[in-house]
Amino acid sequence: MSRQSNRTTDSKKMNSELFTLTYGALVTQLCKDYENDEEVNKQLDKMGYNIGVRLIEDFLARSSIGRCQDFRETADVIAKVAFKMYLGITPSVTNWSPAGDEFSLILESNPLVDFVELPDNHSTLIYSNLLCGVLRGALEMVQMAVDVKFVQDTLRGDNVTEIRMKFIKRIEENVPAGDE
Amino acid sequence: MADEALFEFLHMEIVSHIYKEQQSGKAEMDNKDRAVCVSVLEGMGFRVGQGLIERLTRDSPSFKDELDIMKFICKDFWTKVFRRQVDNLRTNHQGTYVLQDNKFAMLTQLSSGKQYLDQAPKYLAFSCGVVRGALSNLGMESVVTAEVSVMPSCKFQVVIQKL
Numbered sequence: 001m002s003r004q005s006n007r008t009t010d011s012k013k014m015n016s017e018l019f020t021l022t023y024g025a026l027v028t029q030l031c032k033d034y035e036n037d038e039e040v041n042k043q044l045d046k047m048g049y050n051i052g053v054r055l056i057e058d059f060l061a062r063s064s065i066g067r068c069q070d071f072r073e074t075a076d077v078i079a080k081v082a083f084k085m086y087l088g089i090t091p092s093v094t095n096w097s098p099a100g101d102e103f104s105l106i107l108e109s110n111p112l113v114d115f116v117e118l119p120d121n122h123s124t125l126i127y128s129n130l131l132c133g134v135l136r137g138a139l140e141m142v143q144m145a146v147d148v149k150f151v152q153d154t155l156r157g158d159n160v161t162e163i164r165m166k167f168i169k170r171i172e173e174n175v176p177a178g179d180e
Numbered sequence: 181m182a183d184e185a186l187f188e189f190l191h192m193e194i195v196s197h198i199y200k201e202q203q204s205g206k207a208e209m210d211n212k213d214r215a216v217c218v219s220v221l222e223g224m225g226f227r228v229g230q231g232l233i234e235r236l237t238r239d240s241p242s243f244k245d246e247l248d249i250m251k252f253i254c255k256d257f258w259t260k261v262f263r264r265q266v267d268n269l270r271t272n273h274q275g276t277y278v279l280q281d282n283k284f285a286m287l288t289q290l291s292s293g294k295q296y297l298d299q300a301p302k303y304l305a306f307s308c309g310v311v312r313g314a315l316s317n318l319g320m321e322s323v324v325t326a327e328v329s330v331m332p333s334c335k336f337q338v339v340i341q342k343l
Contacts (some may be wrong), residue, residue, distance in 0.1 A: 018261060021231045022306075027226040033201070047197055051189045078308050086186045107282055115231075130190075150263045 016088065020114050037124040044126070048133020049140075056138040059085065067142075068116060071089065071167050072096075073146070075103050078135070078165075087111050091163075107161040110154065118155050127155050143171045184263065184285075191286065195221065195302050218305040225309020226316070234315035236260060246340065249318050250277050257314055262307075264288075275340040280333070287332035302329040311336060 030040045059065075063081055068074040073098075075093045086088050089111065095104040112128045126132075132148040139146050145168040152162035202213045238255060243249045254266035258281070268280040285302045290296050293297055304326040312324040320342040328334050 017232060017235055017326070018228070019190065021228040022187065022190060022194070022224070025227050028227070029220065029224055047193050050196070051193050055186070055189055058189070086183045140202070 015104045016111055017114075019116065020111055021070075023112050024116060025131070027125075031122065031125070037122055037126075041124075041129045044129035045133040045136075048130035048135075049137035050133075051130070052134035052137025052139075053141050055086075055134060056141045059138070071100060071103075071144075074104075074139070077164070079105055084136075095164075101167040103165055104151070104166065105163040107163070110161045113155055116155060123156065126150050126153065128161070130154070135163075140171065143173060145169050145171050181196040188286075188289065191267065191303070191306060193307070194224070199302065218301065221302075221305035222309035222312070225306040226310075226313035227309075228306075229310035229313025229315075230317045232261060232310065233257065233317045237318070243318070246275070246320065247271070249320060250279075250338070253311065253314060254279055260267075261310060275342060277338040277340075279338065281336070283333040284328075284332050287328065287334060291331045292341070293331060295331070297328060297331065300334075301326070304328070304334065305330040308336065311338065315340075 026042070027040070030043050031037075034040050034043065038048050057131060059082055065077055065081060068077060079091045079093050083105075086132055089107060091105040091107045093103055094106055096102070098110065110128060112131070116127065118125060118127065128150065132150065135145055135148045136146055147166040149164055150162070151164045152158035198217050199209070201327060202217050203209050203219050206213075208281075237252075243252065250269065250271070254269050258266050258279075262281065262285040264281070264283065264285070266279045267282045268278075270278045270280075284304075286307055290299065290303065305320065308324040312322055315322045315324075315338070323339045323341065324336060326334055326336045
């Protein structure tokens with residue numbers, strides 16, 4: 001990296017460090033507060049969900065993306081627009097199921113885990129589980145019930161980080177929402 | 181590239197979570213509960229501040245004196261963390277500093293004026309910790325508090341602890 005990085009790059013990088021460090025402080029606090037990794041994973045998912053249901057509005061406002069036609073389009077938007085916008089990375093979309101209702105996001109790098117190492121007594125901790133909740137919450141607000149989970153994690157020794165997303169069903173709209 | 185919005189959402193959710201957890205089961209929060217929440221948030225901010233200042237000052241030359249450090253906090257550090265500079269720095273030259281930010285990043289989304297004034301402290305605790313953590317890693321132990329009279333303007337008071 002060139003020494004003379006310009007202000008903008010620096011300040012964007014610093015924001016990502018602020019987020020990464022804050023996330024780390026959160027996980028540390030949760031590990032202190034809860035007895036076991038399972039509970040921490042659940043809390044991270046719940047918090048992620050709460051963030052996701054709000055983040056989707058922010059995303060739609062910034063990106064002006066229209067309604068996706070199908071799950072494949074959704075996958076592309078998540079990987080190429082959303083991840084890029086908020087985390088500065090573009091995961092690849094692969095491993096589609098034959099029915100087209102399941103796919104994987106492969107993250108070469110995960111900004112949440114910069115500077116992070118899992119200690120031995122937390123081997124079942126899904127450190128980045130917040131992301132699963134965020135995706136689940138965000139998609140629920142656009143009428144999609146999905147199941148999201150980590151299947152590979154560089155923090156636990158895998159080569160890549162892989163998030164598996166499965167479409168469960170379309171949520172019927174009780175109240176007109178979204179694109180008026 | 182990381183979006184500031186993501187950090188703000190995370191921060192809001194962290195505050196919400198900490199307060200919910202502390203209240204769980206009880207009908208009302210008492211002052212002791214609130215103090216615990218503020219303390220937890222401040223502690224989290226402290227660790228983050230320490231980390232951030234390390235990254236930021238890795239290649240900088242050392243500071244001349246206390247005032248030099250405070251000016252750095254008000255300009256470079258504030259810009260990096262809160263995306264603007266402190267508007268006003270006052271000191272009594274005896275270890276107390278008041279940093280005034282008229283559009284504090286953690287408050288702009290809440291209100292402008294008096295609405296939600298009583299909620300503001302929840303959203304300042306973390307930031308106080310960040311400042312205290314940064315100063316700590318620069319060799320200055322301090323007590324950092326914040327007060328708001330009109331949103332989103334905020335005054336941070338830093339009192340350097342002489343050992």
